[in-house]
Amino acid sequence: MDAHSLYLHIPFCQKRCAYCDFNTFAGLENTIPAYVNALCREMRLVAASLPYRLPVHTLFFGGGTPSLLSVEQVATILETAATVFDVSPRAEITLEANPGTVTRETLRGLRRLGVNRLSFGVQSAHPEELAILTRLHDYSDVIRSVQWAREAGFENLNLDLMFGLPGQTLERWQRTLELVLGLRPEHLSLYCLTIEKGTPFFRWSARGLLEIPDDDLAADMYEHAMDRLGEAGFIQYEISNWARPSGEGTWYSCRHNLQYWRGLPYLGMGAGAHGYAGGFRTANVKPVPHYIQRCQLGESQPFPRSPANDEFHPVSVQDEMAEMMMVGLRLTEEGISEEVFQHRFGKNLREVYRNILPALEQQGLIEWAGQNHDHLRLTRRGRLLGNRVFSAFL
Structure with a gap:
């Protein structure tokens, strides 16, 4: 059987960013303990539908802001996964983090648990751009977070960046790239801003309050990134992702995301999470209270179904x-x-x-x-x- 990947959605944020249309919520931190319990129960219920322990080779804490979880809560989730699934001892375990939400002690604790890859949401090195994006950190937080991660023993760091931002010039984008290259990350993810319906950015754009770069300028930013990152020794292995060599002809590519891009099976756990396994697509209910209730009251169902599923359909x-x-x-x-x-x-x-x-x-x-x-x-x-x-x- 193909090794599966496990996506764990953590939908909590200190503040919801103005461009974000993910299933995330601010102000619900008081429900995190119950949510962690529900997430662990969902894993147990799905695992119980099989007569064997499902092989898992990547785990990904996405969000939201997974770094809002305590080290103890992450430990509970990882221990449950290791108990109910056959998690590879060499599994890639990624946790997304906002630079302003981590401490030196937290990062050391996560590394001791076996988390071996961090993905920091940097987005920009410029305070004006971070303010437009309604991000809560500044670039000094990024520098500290990367330093603390290295001290904690992390050898695989990804930095997320965004281009095509309101009022962004090519020169500012180039400066952001140079600054993050100076941090020597193993991996970079670069995304062009898209204006999604239902977001503050969509409403502001409709009223003419956002100066969005035109397509040609965004293309220039992307092409500059392709050229500059190639010069810096990165390989562009996916449209939005670049990796450094890790030795012996291998690269620091994200193994979890490769599972998606190669059309291989993965389980999506958590509020609003999507999965693809056993020839079926799944999507969980989005509201946090509904998700917790479904997992608390639900029972095991045929694989890969979960009591939290809002959608479940075969793929032709x-x-x-x-x-x-x-x-x-x-x-x-x-x-x-x-x-x-x-x-x-x-x-x-x-x-x-x-x-x-x-x-x-x-x-x-x-x-x-x-x-x-x-x-x-x-x-x-x-x-x-x-x-x-x-x-x-x-």
Whole structure:
């Protein structure tokens, strides 16, 4: 059986950022103890639906702000996971953190528990941009957090950055990149701001209160990042992700996210979490009180169902192929292997998409790579126009 990944959603924030449309809540910190209990019960219920311990090779605490949990609460969650699942002794265990919410002692405690990868939400090095994003930290918090993480023994750090921000210039973006490169992270995730419906940014933008850079300027920022990070020794292995070499031909790529992009199974636990396992897509109820109640009162159901599920549906082979094309093409180096596609679906990749691939090739958006030209991937131009490529497979 394929090793699974485990996503653990922690929906709590000190303050909800103005651009965020994730399932997150501010002001509910008093429910964290009950939520941790519910999350552990959900893991036990899903695990109990199988006659064996499911192999798990990555765990990811996402949010929200997982660093709002105490070390003891993280320990409880990890101990439960290790009890009910067959967690690999070499598992990648990632925890997302806001730079202003960690201490030296907390980071030491997390490292002792076995958390071996941290992802800091930096976003920008400029106070004006952080203020627009309604972030609570400043760049000095980032410097301290990285220093404390290194002192605690973390050797795998990711820093999240955003570009295409209101009023952002190319020069400011370049300065942010140079400052974070000086921190020597193993991994960088770079995201272009998107204005999502229902957020304060959406309302402000509709009223003309946000000066959003145009598409050409955002593209210039992205291209500069591709060039500069390549010079700095990073490989761009996914549209928005870069990793340094970790030795012997390997890289500090995020193994958990590779599970998503390769279309491999993962369980989503927590309020609003999504999962894909056993040929089914799952999505949990979003409100924290509802999630806690469902887990407290629910019973074990056939795998991969959870009593917290709000949605549960099978994935057709046609949909699975299309999803593999959309997420697999995000892998800018690896792309999609003809052999892997054939093995998984019993169909020839070129034949299945014979009406789509030639046009995308002609437009210079995709190419066949590898020694035998048997891996389909995006071109450099295709990385800039990825959504055009992905939509072709819908």
